[in-house]
Amino acid sequence: xxxxxxxxxxxxxxxxxxxxxxxxxxxxxxxxxxxxxxxxxxxxxxxxxxxxxxxxxxxxxxxxxxxxxxxxxxxxxxxxxxxxxxxxxxxxxxxxxxxxxxxxxxxxxxxxxxxxxxxxxxxxxxxxxxxxxxxxxxxxxxxxxxxxxxxxxxxxxxxxxxxxxxxxxxxxxxxxxxxxxxxxxxxxxxxxxxxxxxxxxxxxxxxxxxxxxxxxxxxxxxxxxxxxxxxxxxxxxxxxxxxxxxxxxxxxxxxxxxxxxxxxxxxxxxxxxxxxxxxxxxxxxxxxxxxxxxxxxxxxxxxxxxxxxxxxxxxxxxxxxxxxxxxxxxxxxxxxxxxxxxx
Numbered sequence: 648x649x650x651x652x653x654x655x656x657x658x659x660x661x662x663x664x665x666x667x668x669x670x671x672x673x674x675x676x677x678x679x680x681x682x683x684x685x686x687x688x689x690x691x692x693x694x695x696x697x698x699x700x701x702x703x704x705x706x707x708x709x710x711x712x713x714x715x716x717x718x719x720x721x722x723x724x725x726x727x728x729x730x731x732x733x734x735x736x737x738x739x740x741x742x743x744x745x746x747x748x749x750x751x752x753x754x755x756x757x758x759x760x761x762x763x764x765x766x767x768x769x770x771x772x773x774x775x776x777x778x779x780x781x782x783x784x785x786x787x788x789x790x791x792x793x794x795x796x797x798x799x800x801x802x803x804x805x806x807x808x809x810x811x812x813x814x815x816x817x818x819x820x821x822x823x824x825x826x827x828x829x830x831x832x833x834x835x836x837x838x839x840x841x842x843x844x845x846x847x848x849x850x851x852x853x854x855x856x857x858x859x860x861x862x863x864x865x866x867x868x869x870x871x872x873x874x875x876x877x878x879x880x881x882x883x884x885x886x887x888x889x890x891x892x893x894x895x896x897x898x899x900x901x902x903x904x905x906x907x908x909x910x911x912x913x914x915x916x917x918x919x920x921x922x923x924x925x926x927x928x929x930x931x932x933x934x935x936x937x938x939x940x941x942x943x944x945x946x947x948x949x950x951x952x953x954x955x956x957x958x959x960x961x962x963x964x965x966x967x968x969x970x971x972x973x974x975x976x977x978x979x980x981x982x983x984x985x986x987x988x989x990x
Contacts (some may be wrong), residue, residue: 660725664715669872704818743823755813859873
């Protein structure tokens with residue numbers, strides 16, 4: 648579950664809304680009906696209909712995330728807005744990936760069975776309120792126990808989630824099932840798609856339909872929602888590694904949960920040596936690496952002392968300026984040249 652009460656201030660919460668909206672990905676022009684006609688998820692539907700359905704789903708998910716921009720001034724109110732919006736997306740994700748498309752005549756909706764997955768990652772512990780909240784987006788739910796209609800989610804063991812447009816239901820179905828094919832933001836798949844493969848869904852990232860085997864790493868996407876100055880500092884460090892020590896470049900996104908907080912680790916897969924990690928936190932960047940001059944010897948000690956002085960210890964610093972970025976680059980350069988700094 649989301650734990651927004653651990654945030655420090657209403658300002659932090661407002662930033663999280665902006666960060667989530669900055670993560671959103673526009674529907675790429677390359678997703679055309681002819682491409683969907685060859686897609687294993689979409690090919691059993693009319694390609695033109697699948698195309699229109701995905702556009703509807705993209706707009707629907709985007710509208711839910713952008714609800715987070717409308718926040719009151721008080722902290723509790725901001726928490727309520729964030730939780731409502733994100734739990735509605737979580738509801739759509741779980742029903743979309745675990746449920747099925749239900750068709751009756753010309754109507755389409757999403758069917759689900761209990762128990763729905765919960766209490767993992769950012770999924771709700773109880774879906775009762777999200778089913779009620781999503782009504783404000785034009786949805787409504789039929790609840791059943793067996794074949795008999797019942798009054799609410801707590802009483803049911805299965806149900807149907809309806810949309811004001813059946814194309815939206817089809818689009819959510821196609822998108823969720825496509826997300827569950829693989830962990831698109833990682834080089835390797837993870838066993839639990841409900842918990843680990845929701846990243847594209849929360850970002851409305853439909854590039855998965857035309858990206859090939861995986862989504863390629865893009866460091867600028869890690870800095871979504873930050874200032875141009877902060878992005879410039881991050882890219883300066885990244886391009887230093889790319890130009891001088893490319894074997895340490897990150898090859899996959901590292902998202903914790905839905906990605907409000909993330910990290911960029913510069914690690915050699917051949918030697919497992921680490922140049923350092925840039926932590927992307929609540930409206931700031933920091934750099935961390937083990938660099939203890941007291942344990943270093945030989946050329947390593949000399950290089951560290953020459954660059955940082957004899958009193959240098961383990962590093963954890965904010966990257967708030969270009970000078971900070973240059974400082975981080977010096978650290979990484981020494982680590983790359985000397986490998987293990989304590990031998």
